[in-house]
Amino acid sequence: MFQKILIANRGEIALRVLRACKELGIQTVVVHSTADADAMHVRLADESVCIGPPPSRDSYLNIHQIVAACEITGADAVHPGYGFLSENAKFADILAAHNITFIGPTGDHIRIMGDKIEAKRTAKRLGIPVVPGSDGAVSEEKEAKRIAAEIGYPVIIKASAGGGGRGMKVAHTEADLEVALQTARSEAGAAFGDDAVYIEKYLQKPRHIEVQVFGDGFGRGVHFGERDCSLQRRHQKVWEEANSPALNAEERSRIGGICAKAIADLGYSGAGTIEFLYENGEFYFIEMNTRLQVEHPVTEAITGIDLVHEQIRVASGGGLSVKQEDIKFNGHAIECRINAEDPRTFTPSPGTITHFHTPGGLGIRVDSGVYSGYKIPPYYDSLIGKLIVHGRNRVECMMRLRRALDEFVVDGIKTTLPLFRDLVGNADIANGDYDIHWLEKYLAKEE
Structure with missing residues (x-):
């Protein structure tokens, strides 16, 4: 150690x-x-x-x-x-x-998965289902039109080195494609210093499902179930839950097994998250994050396993502490990302926190580094804390979440707490009936 x-x-x-x-x-x-x-x-x-x-x-x-x-x-x-x-x-x-x-993983594995095109090739080789699209970078309009015609409109153009929604454009028709291709390449070059883009089929109403995996670097891999991260704004996750209300036990086991085997075959070491779009019972690989995720606490809540302990153990050469059959899923967990932002415009709100009170009680966890009197600096990400709630089932989890949000107090700055208080009372959210476009449509109606 x-x-x-x-x-x-x-x-x-x-x-x-x-x-x-x-x-x-x-x-x-x-x-x-x-x-x-x-x-x-x-x-x-x-x-x-x-x-x-x-x-x-x-x-x-x-x-x-x-x-x-x-x-x-x-x-x-x-x-x-x-x-x-x-x-x-x-x-x-x-x-x-x-x-x-x-x-964390080796530099080589970070490079492979950091290049979206190479990551997709690798995923396909490892038996992970992928979104139909180009096999590599696309630069010519003629080639782009041919690929789009083969897979069918709408299509999405993505930056190979991208993330956070930058360098991503949707083309619904051939007439849209030229502008979308040029704009995506321009944004990718400006944001990442690499204007390479690729084309994929654009799914209409998908969920964003990610599978938490771990490898020991010696050919063993396990999965810790999935998280549903479909509530997003501008491709940024806002609310995450485990397990996904959209999946059944058979689907969960199937995609988890595929991901665990892939990680083992890759010889991967440490924590990773394999992300998918899910629609009509099918999973489509979009990327792999070779690190701990912001939303890892919901996985810890339903498995009872400390993922940071596991990272340290694996990196020190101690191997995985659990086998797949040891990992059990208990209840339901939801995480809300509390940001120092206006809850409607999402404009950053740096400043001094005059009063900070976190909720408590059974099944409540708050991960935050702030305190009363702390000054939120304007230089970094606006996340000030995460509220994680666990219950025996999703209904109990939502009940506790509603209560916890009412108890949470952050004075002196604007935060996204009011948004979550609205969401927890929404019928679609209560029913787990949402996709990756739901939140932006909801916010547009509220304006």
Whole structure:
């Protein structure tokens, strides 16, 4: 087991990893920018190192400074959390060159899955069902029209190196295709420095289903069930739940088994999430995230397994602590992402939190790094906390969620709490009857 882990992140995820380390008796080091000097994870860590000014490029994305912090403090491993450098293959390679363990997969696996085109090829080779579309990058309009005609309109054009909805355009007809292709390439080049795009069939009313997987790096793989992340705004997840209200036990077992086998065959090490669009009983691979997900707590709630403990165990060479037959699913869990944003316009709302009170009681968990008097900086992601609720079934879970949202108090800034209070009373949400377009249509009607 590791002696000292450096946590290369901030906010609630840094605190989440820090708690896991403390439970395992591992010393902790956190890095922080000058803007985060008073953050909770900085206060609670055994050691802290300031690595630069507020802009992420000068601090949390500064590989040189993070490696230097490891060497100064004697950290023998780095946990990257999510975001920032968590899916940076170069960072993983550099740590390996310095004999520091990256708590995650190899740089090669990060590269494969970070390239959407190569990820799709790999998924297909591993037996994972994929969305019909181009086999590689598409640059010529003539080729794009041929592929679109073969798979049928509407189609979606996606950036190969993309994410977060950037470099994604839908073409409903051949007349739309030229503009969509040019716009997607332009956005991809500007956002990611790579204008390569590919084409896929655009599904009309899909769910977004993701499967939590783990590999030991030696040919063993397991899955921890699925999460439904269909409630999204601009391709950003807002509400996640496990298990999905759209799947039955047979579908859950089938797609989980496919993903666990694929991870084993790939020789993958650590946590990963294989994401799908699901429509009419069929799963279609869209991407794999080679890191811990923001929404991992709902999986922990229904399995009772600490996924960060599992990450650390696997990275230290201890292998997986469970076999597939050991993983049982208990009840239902929902996570709401509480952001420092206007609940209608979603405009960021940085500022000082004057009062902060979290709900409690059976089945309630809040992952947050903020406190009364804490100043939300304007430089980073707006997530200030996650409310995770667990019940014996979805009905009980929704009852507890409604109560927990009423108890949650964040004063001094605007947050998305009012949005969730609206959603929890909506009939479609109560019935689990929604798709990836539902939330944006709902918000458009509310304007």
